[in-house]
Amino acid sequence: MNAPLTVEQLLPALDHTHLDWLEEEAIFILRETVAAFERPALLFSGGKDSCVVLRLAEKAFKSKGKDGEYKGRLPFPLLHVDTGHNFPEVIEFRDRRIAEMGERLVVGHLEDSIKRGTVRLSHPLESRNGHQTVALLEAIEEHRFDVLMGGARRDEEKARAKERIFSHRDSFGQWQPKEQRPELWTLFNTRIKPGEHMRAFPISNWTELDVWLYIARENIPLPSLYYKHERQVIRRKGLLVPLTEVTPPEAGETVETTEVRFRTVGDMTCTCPVESPAANATEIVAETLKVTVSERGATRMDDRTSDASMERRKKEGYF
Amino acid sequence: MSAVATPIKDHRALRFLTAGSVDDGKSTLIGRLLFDSRAILADQLDTLEKRAAGAPIDLSLLTDGLEAEREQGITIDVAYRYFATKQRKFIIADAPGHEQYTRNMVTAAAGSDAAVVLVDITKLDTHAVPPAAGQDAVSHVTLLPQTRRHALLAHLLRVPSIVFAVNKLDAVSDPAQAFEAVSTALHAFAKQAGIEVAGIIPVSALRGDNVTQPLDATWYNGPSLLQLLESLPALQERKDGDLLIPVQYVSREGEGTGNQPRSLYGRVAHGRVKAGDTVQLFPSNQIATVAEVRLAGEVVDVVEAGQSAGVVLDRQLDVSRGDWIATPQTIHEAQRFSAMLAWLDTEPAVVGRKYWVRHGNRWVQARIASIESRLDIHTLDAIEASQLAVNEIGHVIIETQQALPVESYESNRVGGSLIIVDPASNRTSGALLVKGAA
Numbered sequence: 001m002n003a004p005l006t007v008e009q010l011l012p013a014l015d016h017t018h019l020d021w022l023e024e025e026a027i028f029i030l031r032e033t034v035a036a037f038e039r040p041a042l043l044f045s046g047g048k049d050s051c052v053v054l055r056l057a058e059k060a061f062k063s064k065g066k067d068g069e070y071k072g073r074l075p076f077p078l079l080h081v082d083t084g085h086n087f088p089e090v091i092e093f094r095d096r097r098i099a100e101m102g103e104r105l106v107v108g109h110l111e112d113s114i115k116r117g118t119v120r121l122s123h124p125l126e127s128r129n130g131h132q133t134v135a136l137l138e139a140i141e142e143h144r145f146d147v148l149m150g151g152a153r154r155d156e157e158k159a160r161a162k163e164r165i166f167s168h169r170d171s172f173g174q175w176q177p178k179e180q181r182p183e184l185w186t187l188f189n190t191r192i193k194p195g196e197h198m199r200a201f202p203i204s205n206w207t208e209l210d211v212w213l214y215i216a217r218e219n220i221p222l223p224s225l226y227y228k229h230e231r232q233v234i235r236r237k238g239l240l241v242p243l244t245e246v247t248p249p250e251a252g253e254t255v256e257t258t259e260v261r262f263r264t265v266g267d268m269t270c271t272c273p274v275e276s277p278a279a280n281a282t283e284i285v286a287e288t289l290k291v292t293v294s295e296r297g298a299t300r301m302d303d304r305t306s307d308a309s310m311e312r313r314k315k316e317g318y319f
Numbered sequence: 320m321s322a323v324a325t326p327i328k329d330h331r332a333l334r335f336l337t338a339g340s341v342d343d344g345k346s347t348l349i350g351r352l353l354f355d356s357r358a359i360l361a362d363q364l365d366t367l368e369k370r371a372a373g374a375p376i377d378l379s380l381l382t383d384g385l386e387a388e389r390e391q392g393i394t395i396d397v398a399y400r401y402f403a404t405k406q407r408k409f410i411i412a413d414a415p416g417h418e419q420y421t422r423n424m425v426t427a428a429a430g431s432d433a434a435v436v437l438v439d440i441t442k443l444d445t446h447a448v449p450p451a452a453g454q455d456a457v458s459h460v461t462l463l464p465q466t467r468r469h470a471l472l473a474h475l476l477r478v479p480s481i482v483f484a485v486n487k488l489d490a491v492s493d494p495a496q497a498f499e500a501v502s503t504a505l506h507a508f509a510k511q512a513g514i515e516v517a518g519i520i521p522v523s524a525l526r527g528d529n530v531t532q533p534l535d536a537t538w539y540n541g542p543s544l545l546q547l548l549e550s551l552p553a554l555q556e557r558k559d560g561d562l563l564i565p566v567q568y569v570s571r572e573g574e575g576t577g578n579q580p581r582s583l584y585g586r587v588a589h590g591r592v593k594a595g596d597t598v599q600l601f602p603s604n605q606i607a608t609v610a611e612v613r614l615a616g617e618v619v620d621v622v623e624a625g626q627s628a629g630v631v632l633d634r635q636l637d638v639s640r641g642d643w644i645a646t647p648q649t650i651h652e653a654q655r656f657s658a659m660l661a662w663l664d665t666e667p668a669v670v671g672r673k674y675w676v677r678h679g680n681r682w683v684q685a686r687i688a689s690i691e692s693r694l695d696i697h698t699l700d701a702i703e704a705s706q707l708a709v710n711e712i713g714h715v716i717i718e719t720q721q722a723l724p725v726e727s728y729e730s731n732r733v734g735g736s737l738i739i740v741d742p743a744s745n746r747t748s749g750a751l752l753v754k755g756a757a
Binding site for chain 1: 330331332396397398399400401403408410422423425426429430567568569570571584586613615616617625626627640663675677680682732733736737738740745746747750
């Protein structure tokens with residue numbers, strides 16, 4: 001029972017039924033969101049979870065043509081909060097994908113919030129992950145979005161295990177863990193007051209493995225840094241810190257080049273790759289089945305500071 | 320890929336809730352399921368080891384999610400956990416057992432395929448009492464009120480499979496005798512309450528006995544808890560018979576080209592739909608023929624219960640979110656009906672006050688016309704009552720501002736369930752399970 005499972009062992013039993021079920025649930029939630037709210041937007045960072053949600057949105061709202069491409073336009077814009085510290089490959093991918101699909105992108109720039117003075121950095125190379133919240137809430141206010149769809153999953157982190165599918169945010173964008181609405185059957189309570197908004201999480205019930213299986217099954221395009229590539233890194237506290245202009249080596253540290261891939265893609269100052277030879281989604285599935293460190297634990301510097309750090313950021317309105 | 324046919328009948332994930340009271344080892348049991356099925360990863364174990372500071376790690380800490388809860392040492396809210404075996408994927412809805420238990424259990428039970436009710440054997444007097452003439456000694460075991468309550472609530476919400484996990488067998492001197500005694504008492508209780516028991520499983524969550532690995536004991540040759548869970552069916556609404564679809568979303572695709580037909584989207588509640596079928600719309604009662612059915616962006620032959628269909632009709636009709644598509648002459652509407660009401664709000668239910676209710680995809684105003692009785696959730700006996708407070712369940716009569724096509728919850732969950740929302744706070748205040756027209 002304790003031996004690691006292999007793809008061959010797991011896939012026949014999965015029989016795609018589970019992915020079909022997860023897909024159906026996600027499409028149901030996406031349509032519910034668009035039907036129940038007036039000004040929806042889909043958070044799209046170019047990260048793998050948001051790429052999966054984008055494909056699910058195509059299936060929910062577009063028609064598949066004979067060439068295999070989805071025709072039509074999504075009934076909402078995509079929203080990205082750019083920290084100014086994003087990996088260039090990801091921004092390039094984001095713009096190319098959206099142009100190919102003919103969708104509309106709204107970008108909230110953290111730099112603008114810094115210029116406005118609504119974000120004050122304590123030092124220039126500080127992680128901007130936590131500050132995204134301000135830029136996100138400013139974008140919501142500017143565009144009067146009443147619901148944001150996002151790719152958060154309950155298996156990512158303990159504080160997310162209790163998250164609802166429709167999560168209510170008060171007029172300050174805050175999440176009140178004790179005031180969450182019970183969710184019964186699929187009778188979602190989508191009623192909000194003016195100035196409040198909701199977050200909707202169509203892939204709440206997916207695990208990291210489900211996401212990779214679905215990416216493999218559906219051939220979903222991802223930014224290149226999700227797959228193996230050579231990168232200059234610094235070994236620091238058990239993590240591989242990528243060498244970038246905002247993450248220079250500290251005194252006494254050496255820079256080495258190694259074969260890595262990213263498991264999550266976020267702000268450059270706090271996202272680390274793992275050593276891996278996996279060159280495509282199927283190889284990642286095989287690796288994921290044997291993995292021994294959780295997704296956020298291996299790759300996020302900011303989540304390591306405290307066992308409860310995600311909960312604190314969520315209360316402040318973080319995605 | 321593999322030539323070996325898998326013997327598994329149900330590939331769908333099993334969603335189960337776990338119910339137990341404080342201290343009966345529920346968190347340890349869930350921790351054990353996650354740990355033994357390798358859903359716990361190295362850095363999460365690190366955190367536990369840090370907190371254990373040298374002592375053996377406490378698996379129960381794996382499931383206490385929020386900082387606020389750790390401060391109080393209790394769990395507040397339903398948490399969802401995921402694990403998989405070679406046979407099955409599992410979603411656990413972990414309902415905490417303190418004073419808000421009813422609200423949490425109702426939330427966790429809605430949509431669950433199975434319930435695992437924990438029984439702490441160390442809290443029961445299982446020692447053989449000298450039998451009276453003609454009586455069996457083991458029938459003297461008295462179950463705890465919470466065991467009865469958890470099982471009755473799961474039964475009330477029609478959770479299809481109810482499993483009792485008899486925990487802490489490591490802590491009794493004669494586990495064979497103790498388990499036999501508790502088993503007999505559970506069977507007797509279930510029979511009296513009309514509950515069909517899917518299994519009674521002896522376990523030690525602390526030691527891991529019979530949770531994932533079968534028990535090596537002469538007195539028990541049944542399945543482990545995990546083996547039983549792997550074999551239970553997932554909930555399925557019927558695919559045969561008449562069709563019912565609540566219209567969730569009406570697309571505006573083809574916008575600008577003038578006369579392109581609109582797609583009516585909704586998850587099929589029961590039955591199936593294909594091109595050529597004659598359907599009736601509710602509330603307009605208009606009849607139309609299905610021109611095309613879609614699934615996930617593609618035209619398909621048929622869409623059935625549990626799937627989200629896109630239905631294109633052969634003519635332009637006035638249809639909006641909240642309407643229903645059905646086999647003609649099968650919808651029965653009611654503006655007044657009787658229901659079980661589980662009250663979830665700290666403000667008590669007020670008879671006569673206007674609330675919002677959601678039925679299918681339609682929001683209508685409604686009021687509680689009367690509270691008929693309150694349920695004793697230890698016995699399910701009806702007690703005379705004039706109000707319902709938080710965590711209480713009662714029989715009520717509901718009046719709605721528009722007629723709704725309600726069905727009994729027993730016959731169909733989609734047509735038989737509603738939520739009540741407080742119009743002032745927007746809180747989800749209650750859950751309604753329809754009994755029938757009144």
